[in-house]
Amino acid sequence: MLGVAAMLPLMLLVTGSTDNVAISTISEVFGTQDLQRLLLIISGLVALSFVTKALVQLTFKWWLSGHTSRLEAEASTELFRRYVDSAYSDHRGRKMSEMHRNIGHAVSQAFGGVLLGLISLLTDGLTISLILVVLFLVSPWTTLGVIVFFGTTMFVTQSLLRKRQQRIGEEIAEYEAGAWNAVLPGINGFRESRVTKTSTEFVSRFFASRSEQAQAHRRMALISEIPRYVLEIVFVIGVGAMSVLLFSTQDQGQALSVLGVFVAAATRLLPTLNRFTGTLGSVRMSNAGLQIVVSEINQLEASGPVKLDDEPKLAEKQAIRISDVRFKFDDSDEFVLKGVSVDIQAGSTVAFVGSSGAGKSTLLDIILGLFTPTSGTVTYGGQSIHGALGSWYERVAVVSQDIFILDDSLAANVAYGLPDNEIDMQKVRDVVSLAQLDEAVAQLPDGLATRLGERGVRLSGGQRQRVGIARALYRDPDVLVLDEATSALDNITEFEISETMKSLAGERTIIIVAHRLSTVKNADNILFMKNGLIAGEGSFESLQQSNMDFAELVRIGSASLAEEK
Ligand SMILES: Nc1ncnc2c1ncn2[C@@H]1O[C@H](COP(=O)(O)OP(=O)(O)OP(=O)(O)O)[C@@H](O)[C@H]1O
Ligand SMILES: [Mg+2]
Structure with missing residues (x-):
């Protein structure tokens, strides 16, 4: 984002317009009016801002992945703890395959998918807003037009995809339990499966679940690509429309510099927007895992753990x-x-x-x-x-x-x-x-x-x-x-x-x-x-x-x- 902001004076300088607040401030601070030197200084500043941005982002990612991995480990452990602390009668009512699925797959969906996804949506959302603010400062009306244009496109595509993505997530979670349902008899019931010659049946049930799951992932991948292409097409149309508008209403130099910033910003904005919509899809897909974890925790919470401490003491050797x-x-x-x-x-x-x-x-x-x-x-x-x-x-x-x-x-x-x-x-x-x-x-x-x-x-x-x-x-x-x-x-x-x-x-x-x-x-x-x-x-x-x-x-x-x- 810093990079995009810093690009602005650079672009203006290249196009020859020096009567800009940013440029005059820079020339004052560095005490030079020389175009060559200014160009050098501003390029240096831009490079520096990119390096800073990279460092800040890497540090944040490092911190975030450490944090969410720990949360994930804790949540998975907490679910396991609640399973083993629950009443025996409840335990007997649970399916092994689902418990395996929940402690593993569902928790990692909830954290790796939903939590990390939401954070990524937040940071990407922030980046997008900041880019829009810079664009707004350059040209308020065009920016408003851009917001309406891209906003409507995104809204329409997303509302068409939302339900479908959620359902695919639920299917994937179901197939995960289905796969466990085949693994357990095959492995825990090895002798029975061998002697009844049914091992291959469990293997094919496993394969059926896994390939259904793979198909679901494939459908997910495909429909998650749709918004990206829509956005690209809309962008090309948008740039065309904007050029016509800018060149017909402003002088060439100004129009060119505004368009330059827009294209620079868009090359930055577009990947972020794509990532944003992609993440949105995977958050919806992973939401199935989160829902499972939440409902399991709620159910386990409602029946409560079997308490084995703070009990009254029983005397020894009684009838x-x-x-x-x-x-x-x-x-x-x-x-x-x-x-x-x-x-x-x-x-x-x-x-x-x-x-x-x-x-x-x-x-x-x-x-x-x-x-x-x-x-x-x-x-x-x-x-x-x-x-x-x-x-x-x-x-x-x-x-x-x-x-x-x-x-x-x-x-x-x-x-x-x-x-x-x-x-x-x-x-x-x-x-x-x-x-x-x-x-x-x-x-x-x-x-x-x-x-x-x-x-x-x-x-x-x-x-x-x-x-x-x-x-x-x-x-x-x-x-x-x-x-x-x-x-x-x-x-x-x-x-x-x-x-x-x-x-x-x-x-x-x-x-x-x-x-x-x-x-x-x-x-x-x-x-x-x-x-x-x-x-x-x-x-x-x-x-x-x-x-x-x-x-x-x-x-x-x-x-x-x-x-x-
Ligand atoms: N989850 C359940 N729901 C309904 N009925 C059940 C359930 N679990 C066991 N039963 C029934 O409870 C009855 C008593 O079972 P239990 O295991 O106590 O018998 P047992 O006397 O120990 O028999 P064995 O000598 O074969 O071990 C059985 O008829 C069984 O079908
Ligand atoms: Mg018995």
């Missing part, structure tokens, strides 16, 4: 009381739990058994505070665990059927989520022993320091479960919850784990869900669940007497065992 718990999922009318009441004494071992779909895992998730009962309460020492989750998670540990293995050492997997320097290696060794993992560790090349590889590729299913058990024991919990935690173990290892559990019983409350009856045989209390209700309870023998279904279960179990023999 758990489940009182008339009823539960249904938001997306269903049927109750999965229809009024479950159980008293679990501190230090006792209780087991939930029952057919598949009876509601055992759901009940455990409620005991874990992951689901909130639709009605009824779960208390620990008389205090609702749902009002004291932070403290509850210091008392309870869980081993689920699928153990998530970190791409880290065995020790880090046992101490799950703790930084290396906070891992108590002695404790790791102790719980590894308790979980019957000593032999497996001895076979690993680096023992406890062996990296297990992402998803625990180095471990067998049973070893993975024992890592889960060691992990739970490392937390030194008062309450140990096991959901089918020993299902993958062979009978001997299972027996040994049961012995471990027996040795822990008394000190800890143990809640087990298992289908294998040998796992639950020693429990103080067995609860037989059927259709979301406790259909019977008692020790193994007494339940066998009192509950027909359970007796049947035992009979079938022993019959199949007898057959095996």
Whole structure:
């Protein structure tokens, strides 16, 4: 902009008109009237102004890109934080593909596209206005004409393109989620995809999404070029019209200098205008990403994070009381739990058994505070665990059927989520022993320091479960919850784990869900669940007497065992 302003005296000087405020000021300051020297000085000033402009712009860009990249990193992290802080039931309702898309693509659209775009629009808008001000000083009426001329053209083209560009942005975001939707089963479900020979299907779904997205980008690129050509054509017509107007109303020298400034300004104005309209298009396109981020943040904000601090403290070694718990999922009318009441004494071992779909895992998730009962309460020492989750998670540990293995050492997997320097290696060794993992560790090349590889590729299913058990024991919990935690173990290892559990019983409350009856045989209390209700309870023998279904279960179990023999 400075450059354009500085061009004015230069142009006037070249055309021979020296009676200008700028030129006389310069000649006064430098104390010379000599045309040659003045020309040299003014050229120098113009060059200097361009160098200054470049430096200022570069510094600004440097600052801006640092700033927006940091904001983008923060926003992406914030979205991730809110996802992991949200209620488990909400989490289960979310699509993996969309979460991946939102944390990555959508956030970078919102910042790289919208925020940077808006800033660029602002600076370009400022440049355009300043150029117009200079032109206005040179020739007010012509400038007004130019504004109306270019303004109308831009307004018309932009209003024709706006909706289309927005829609393309939405399509691109949808295809992004579509691509993730194909990547996840292909990669996370590798074995299933391979054995069912469906990998190519996921690859072609991926390709379909990506090529649709590419088509959308192509359409976007094309329609974003339109305003540029329109502006160029309008500019050529404009210069023609202006020359006719200027030469017919003013003397040749003046007309020529005004036209010179206009052409100089236009060569500067036109790229800026083009960039301006281009940015406008990409802002509209990226707006889809911003909308996604905003609506996700709003939704996450409305349901709020699950708070794990500032809770009342729960005392140690207390009884758990489940009182008339009823539960249904938001997306269903049927109750999965229809009024479950159980008293679990501190230090006792209780087991939930029952057919598949009876509601055992759901009940455990409620005991874990992951689901909130639709009605009824779960208390620990008389205090609702749902009002004291932070403290509850210091008392309870869980081993689920699928153990998530970190791409880290065995020790880090046992101490799950703790930084290396906070891992108590002695404790790791102790719980590894308790979980019957000593032999497996001895076979690993680096023992406890062996990296297990992402998803625990180095471990067998049973070893993975024992890592889960060691992990739970490392937390030194008062309450140990096991959901089918020993299902993958062979009978001997299972027996040994049961012995471990027996040795822990008394000190800890143990809640087990298992289908294998040998796992639950020693429990103080067995609860037989059927259709979301406790259909019977008692020790193994007494339940066998009192509950027909359970007796049947035992009979079938022993019959199949007898057959095996
Ligand atoms: N999001 C959901 N919406 C509606 N119903 C659901 C949802 N998730 C689970 N269910 C239903 O809840 C019931 C109880 O499931 P749950 O996992 O608690 O059974 P389970 O007793 O643990 O069975 P299993 O022995 O097979 O593990 C099932 O009938 C299941 O279909
Ligand atoms: Mg289950």
